[in-house]
Amino acid sequence: MRHILAVLVENQPGVLTRVAGLFSRRGYNIESLAVGQTHDPNVSRMTIVADGDDQVIEQVVKQLDKLVDVIEVRDITDDEHVDRELMLIKVKAEPVVRGEIMQIVDIFRARIVDIGQSTLIIECTGDEGKIKAIEKSLKPFGILELVRTGKIAMVRGPKYEEE
Amino acid sequence: MKLTGAEIIVKALEEEGVDIIFGYPGGAVIPLYDKLYDSSIKHILVRHEQAAAHAADGYARATGRPGVVIATSGPGATNLVTGIATACMDSIPMVAFTGQVALPAIGRDSFQEADITGITLPVVKHSYLVRDVNKLACTIRSAFHLATTGRPGPVLIDLPKDIQTTLAEYSYPKQISFRGYHVPGEPEAAQIYQAVKAIGLSRQPVIYAGGGVISSGAADDLQKLAEKACIPVTTTLMGKGSIPEDHPLSLGMLGMHGTVCANYAISHSDLVIAVGARFDDRVTGSLDTFAPHAKVVHIDIDIAEIGKNVHVDYPLNGDVKMVLQELLPRVEVPQTERWLQQIASWKKDYPLSYTQDGDEIKPQYVIEQICELSKGEAVITTEVGQNQMWAAQYYKVMKPRCFISSGGLGTMGFGLPAAVGAQLGLPNELVVNVSGDGSFQMNLQELATIVQFQLPVKIAILNNGYLGMVRQWQELFHNKRYSQTELLPVPDLVKLAAAYGIKGLRAHRPEDVRPVLEQAFNHPGPVIIDFVVSQDENVYPMVPPGGSLTKMMGGAGK
Numbered sequence: 137m138r139h140i141l142a143v144l145v146e147n148q149p150g151v152l153t154r155v156a157g158l159f160s161r162r163g164y165n166i167e168s169l170a171v172g173q174t175h176d177p178n179v180s181r182m183t184i185v186a187d188g189d190d191q192v193i194e195q196v197v198k199q200l201d202k203l204v205d206v207i208e209v210r211d212i213t214d215d216e217h218v219d220r221e222l223m224l225i226k227v228k229a230e231p232v233v234r235g236e237i238m239q240i241v242d243i244f245r246a247r248i249v250d251i252g253q254s255t256l257i258i259e260c261t262g263d264e265g266k267i268k269a270i271e272k273s274l275k276p277f278g279i280l281e282l283v284r285t286g287k288i289a290m291v292r293g294p295k296y297e298e299e
Numbered sequence: 300m301k302l303t304g305a306e307i308i309v310k311a312l313e314e315e316g317v318d319i320i321f322g323y324p325g326g327a328v329i330p331l332y333d334k335l336y337d338s339s340i341k342h343i344l345v346r347h348e349q350a351a352a353h354a355a356d357g358y359a360r361a362t363g364r365p366g367v368v369i370a371t372s373g374p375g376a377t378n379l380v381t382g383i384a385t386a387c388m389d390s391i392p393m394v395a396f397t398g399q400v401a402l403p404a405i406g407r408d409s410f411q412e413a414d415i416t417g418i419t420l421p422v423v424k425h426s427y428l429v430r431d432v433n434k435l436a437c438t439i440r441s442a443f444h445l446a447t448t449g450r451p452g453p454v455l456i457d458l459p460k461d462i463q464t465t466l467a468e469y470s471y472p473k474q475i476s477f478r479g480y481h482v483p484g485e486p487e488a489a490q491i492y493q494a495v496k497a498i499g500l501s502r503q504p505v506i507y508a509g510g511g512v513i514s515s516g517a518a519d520d521l522q523k524l525a526e527k528a529c530i531p532v533t534t535t536l537m538g539k540g541s542i543p544e545d546h547p548l549s550l551g552m553l554g555m556h557g558t559v560c561a562n563y564a565i566s567h568s569d570l571v572i573a574v575g576a577r578f579d580d581r582v583t584g585s586l587d588t589f590a591p592h593a594k595v596v597h598i599d600i601d602i603a604e605i606g607k608n609v610h611v612d613y614p615l616n617g618d619v620k621m622v623l624q625e626l627l628p629r630v631e632v633p634q635t636e637r638w639l640q641q642i643a644s645w646k647k648d649y650p651l652s653y654t655q656d657g658d659e660i661k662p663q664y665v666i667e668q669i670c671e672l673s674k675g676e677a678v679i680t681t682e683v684g685q686n687q688m689w690a691a692q693y694y695k696v697m698k699p700r701c702f703i704s705s706g707g708l709g710t711m712g713f714g715l716p717a718a719v720g721a722q723l724g725l726p727n728e729l730v731v732n733v734s735g736d737g738s739f740q741m742n743l744q745e746l747a748t749i750v751q752f753q754l755p756v757k758i759a760i761l762n763n764g765y766l767g768m769v770r771q772w773q774e775l776f777h778n779k780r781y782s783q784t785e786l787l788p789v790p791d792l793v794k795l796a797a798a799y800g801i802k803g804l805r806a807h808r809p810e811d812v813r814p815v816l817e818q819a820f821n822h823p824g825p826v827i828i829d830f831v832v833s834q835d836e837n838v839y840p841m842v843p844p845g846g847s848l849t850k851m852m853g854g855a856g857k
């Protein structure tokens with residue numbers, strides 16, 4: 137099963153290597169990892185999507201927690217949370233099909249952020265379902281490039297406290 | 300007062316109470332060595348950086364104090380890697396300082412540049428690359444704190460050369476805090492209560508003691524618990540010394556080359572009490588058949604070890620000594636009379652054994668004699684291979700910190716430099732390095748260190764002309780196809796000793812063993828003893844890799 141981990145880390149060089157190295161070294165599957173600074177410039181927050189049964193994920197969490205630069209690890213999979221991903225897609229878009237593409241973009245409440253001679257870049261934010269759906273809808277036009285940020289996630293309600 | 304980085308390092312080491320450092324200089328640490336020149340800290344010049352790490356490790360295992368290492372950048376630093384990995388696998392406190400090229404030169408493939416924090420990432424507890432001399436003192440304090448608290452381990456500090464010469468205001472922090480590192484406290488009362496109940500209700504309990512008992516200084520507490528509750532104790536290789544091995548409740552080592560009694564006891568147990576141990580595959584054999592009837596109590600300071608390899612029914616996360624002291628007054632004494640009878644009969648029916656035939660020396664006999672002559676009170680360091688397993692089987696250890704062996708990594712070449720460190724840490728003890736002809740040749744350059752610092756280490760080489768343990772596997776599992784395991788020629792070890800100015804002795808026949816050992820132990824200086832032993836002796840009992848602990852080859856447990 138896929139788990140979403142929210143990981144607070146010291147904002148220091150080498151932290152990403154330590155975390156990524158741990159996953160590869162212990163043979164854990166990482167699906168996506170997104171990282172950026174938080175409101176505290178000394179702290180970064182990672183959102184890691186990892187795949188594994190409960191026992192594996194328990195180990196992942198414990199091993200991550202052991203890293204000195206890891207301040208806190210939470211498995212928020214079962215908490216009420218919001219998750220989002222940002223995707224940019226460059227599609228083939230000859231003038232004749234542009235109308236159709238723009239309709240799709242509208243339906244998904246995505247945006248066109250660049251118009252080329254025969255291409256469009258579309259920006260889309262959403263949860264995984266939406267990201268997958270828009271990709272599927274645009275596929276017939278010909279996807280030239282695609283880039284995703286990986287998931288970021290946050291628990292709903294007041295500031296998350298350890299129980 | 301302003302000090303240079305190098306001065307700060309030396310000051311900080313003094314504040315940490317470091318009295319001995321193992322190292323080897325080079326371009327990137329010359330400023331540091333310049334300051335060490337005036338310091339009262341004793342520096343042991345090894346002859347290879349790997350040996351510096353092993354010696355620091357041996358010092359730490361023997362004394363319980365952290366081992367300190369210095370190496371230069373590039374090749375000096377990379378030479379440490381095996382030693383750091385060895386310490387990491389066995390949770391040994393160590394602080395390693397490596398030189399690094401100057402900050403502006405980093406990342407340019409500069410002369411003798413190696414990304415040592417990157418290279419060692421998987422084998423350290425933590426590491427630092429110092430980029431700001433103002434943080435140096437705090438970094439050193441942090442490194443010692445991390446290395447010695449919680450589950451101990453090696454910490455590396457990479458020191459760019461310019462950091463060593465830059466001035467900064469010096470003050471040594473007393474307290475440091477980490478947002479991401481916390482040593483666990485005591486387990487909850489409820490968990491203790493449940494474990495106590497489980498122990499009380501058990502009928503066939505076994506304590507399985509590992510290196511955590513030694514490192515937390517809990518051997519006494521463990522013995523008290525075992526005695527109070529009448530529970531037999533088996534130890535891992537790392538746990539030897541948790542209980543005197545002549546104690547009636549001691550079953551000896553378990554696992555691949557464990558005693559029949561220990562392996563049967565675990566396999567028939569209804570409650571395994573794991574104390575500072577990590578269910579390594581060399582201990583458990585196949586996990587499917589390991590302790591099939593047992594519930595498991597697991598005491599460990601590292602919560603990630605609990606439930607890693609086996610399901611744990613009663614987790615007790617905390618320092619082993621602290622947890623044992625919680626259990627001791629509360630423990631409910633189970634009814635183990637029948638169980639202890641059963642165990643006594645296994646012990647009687649399946650003792651460790653070998654056959655003395657012909658007039659060749661049997662390696663087991665050598666270890667027995669070393670044990671007898673030293674009354675089990677020597678500090679033994681081992682190499683890796685058959686010599687290590689025979690030492691583990693036949694040397695009955697009486698006290699903690701007296702059996703020093705590379706368990707997790709199984710590093711050949713560990714024992715000789717570890718003996719250097721142990722002897723420096725315990726100058727009044729008899730230190731014996733049980734060695735193999737292969738392993739000895741991996742770090743024999745340290746004989747020069749032994750001579751330079753006049754260390755009376757006794758090096759007992761079980762010379763079988765083979766990489767014996769590999770030969771054994773080839774014999775048993777690869778149709779006796781002895782691919783690349785014959786070591787001949789082994790150099791003339793007595794002449795080699797002479798070349799270093801060390802006393803060299805040789806024994807060819809069983810009747811030589813005792814007198815040669817007596818001569819060696821009575822000699823005030825270092826001695827190399829070449830025990831020419833039979834070449835085809837195997838270590839038994841043996842659980843084939845991935846097998847069940849109840850199915851031992853050569854254990855009479857047929």
Ligand SMILES: Cc1ncc(C[n+]2csc(CCOP(=O)(O)OP(=O)(O)O)c2C)c(N)n1
Pocket residue numbers: 682683684685686687709710711712734735736737738739761763765766767768769
């Ligand atoms: C550095 C290293 N290389 C290789 C091995 C694999 N290995 C394990 S035991 C062994 C043989 C050791 O030979 P020797 O030191 O003569 O000991 P013996 O088994 O003969 O007592 C080897 C090669 C190892 N453990 N460590």
Ligand SMILES: [Mg+2]
Pocket residue numbers: 735736737761762763764765766767
């Ligand atoms: Mg050999």
